[in-house]
Amino acid sequence: MNSDKKVISVRNLTKKFGSFTANDDLSFDVYQGEIFGFLGANGAGKTTAMKILCGLSYPTSGEIMVAGLDVYKQREELKRNIGYMSQKFSLYEDLTVFENIRFYAGIYGMSLKDIKLKSDDLLKKLDLVHARNKRIGELPLGWKQKLAFSVAIFHNPEIVFLDEPTGGVDPVTRRQFWDLIYEASRNGITVFVTTHYMDEAEYCNRVSIMVDGRIEALDTPEGLKNKFEAKDMDEVFLRLARKSNYKE
């Protein structure tokens, strides 16, 4: 499931807001089909970095290629090849499940016929056929999150960026959500995910941990646990995060 093909390549990424440095000289690679965990305390600079990778924000400096495209010059092409699920809920509450799918798939250029076929399959898989014509606002949060993820990868992007996708969701739904992530990864979609849940970090192929805008550690969960002589990711995280100057 992992390959040697780099889909994200970041060299010396720096982002400053005035005198505040949100991302300080980040360098890392993400390989095709990988589930890449992007961890860090609140305010560590995860979302900032992710927005730069998605073409939503300009970096101050650094060389960044995503899906083989330059985030400075090929921003719009890049957007065709990625999916994104933001922290804020991103589907339209006043539209139905199908209308949301049709809208997002439509603006990615899919034909109406493909949209219909694929959405039928999707709803069957999610066991949401009965909710096809229900408004998003009427659905429980867990269903909404699963749908939002499915919509984000509906146009078959190379990479999907997930910004704390399981916030506020119950453990069972979180587990189901991760099943969806695994499935996407098996289908060759690279998953770039930020999270606060350390058990979720264990599900990732590789994990980077950010502290105060820098990447302090980057390895497989096993590698990190060995290196820090920790029994689980929780402990790894606490050891690193304790070095932070930033207190909430």
Place this chain on the structure above:
Amino acid sequence: MRTIKFILQKEFLQIFRNKSMLPVIFVMPIIQLCVLVFAATYEMKNTNLFVVDKDLSSHSRELISKFNGSPFFTVKDIDFSINNAEDELLKDDVDAILVFENGFGKLVDKKEPAEVQVLVNAIDASAAGLYNAYILSVIQEYNLQLKAKLQIVGKDNGIHLVQNTYSFLFNPEMKYIPYMLPGILVLLVTVIGLFLSAMNVVREKEIGTIEQINVTPIKKYQFLIGKLIPFLVIGFFELGVGLLLAAFVFKIPILGSVWLIYLVAFVYLLTILGIGLLISTQTDTQQQAMFIAWFFMIIFIMMSGLFTPTDSMPMWGQKLNYLNPVAYFIKIIRMIMLKGSGFMDVAKELSILGVYAVAILGIAVNRYRKVA
């Protein structure tokens, strides 16, 4: 094109699904049109007059009877002293006081200039102007009759001519609604267009969907066109309803071409919606957008010539009005509806609006940032 189609589909679904906005969009303008056209009137009826007659001559009484006979005046009281009259004025029970000094009649008999003092309650300046004009015209008419009686008896023609002019001027019931309705129509189309568009993009910012849009390959102009067209359609619909009401309920003859009105409305709405979208892209909350839209709305309307003639504004105000799209449209729609002006007659104003529309939409597209 396909992208725009999908945006339009989504926008229309959202508009028609918003149960609290539907009546605002489709019913309120009609109610407002009916209420405003009938209520916001400059018509003069029942002006209460207090007469202070210190003269008590046949001449003063004759003039008073002219006021009594007029449908616009009610002579509330006649007294010798000004004190009571001033009390009534302070209580707002009378609108104007007419004072005949002692000796008025004698001066008239001697064919010398005789004076009548007119005191008008000017709290409401525009109403005061009307009272004054009405009172003067009654006095003028009396004056002419007096002249005829005293000097030029037998030459009826002159008198007749003047009286004709008089009845034309003071027949406002015929002239009032056609004058106000086109302007109010412009107002309604503007309010709906400006507010809906100003609130729209910023609403997506508030609920967070804008970020999802910005991460798609959607083009800025596609997004804004998709936002623009639904409001254009709503604006056209409202204009249509308003014109139908004008023609069949208010019975105003629309002298010019309805197509020309729509052509102008198209260019005008592009300008207004452009302003709204620009506000929307530059604000972060619906509250901010609302206040900024309101700020422009008030200035545009008060300076538009709807309530006060633009010609009597100070020069800087008239210059400022070159930037007021509402003023152009009110002027053009009145010309088309009331005078039957054609395309060439309104071409100058229309082309200014056109330049305005292109400029403001250009700025709006430019200022909408997909990247922070």
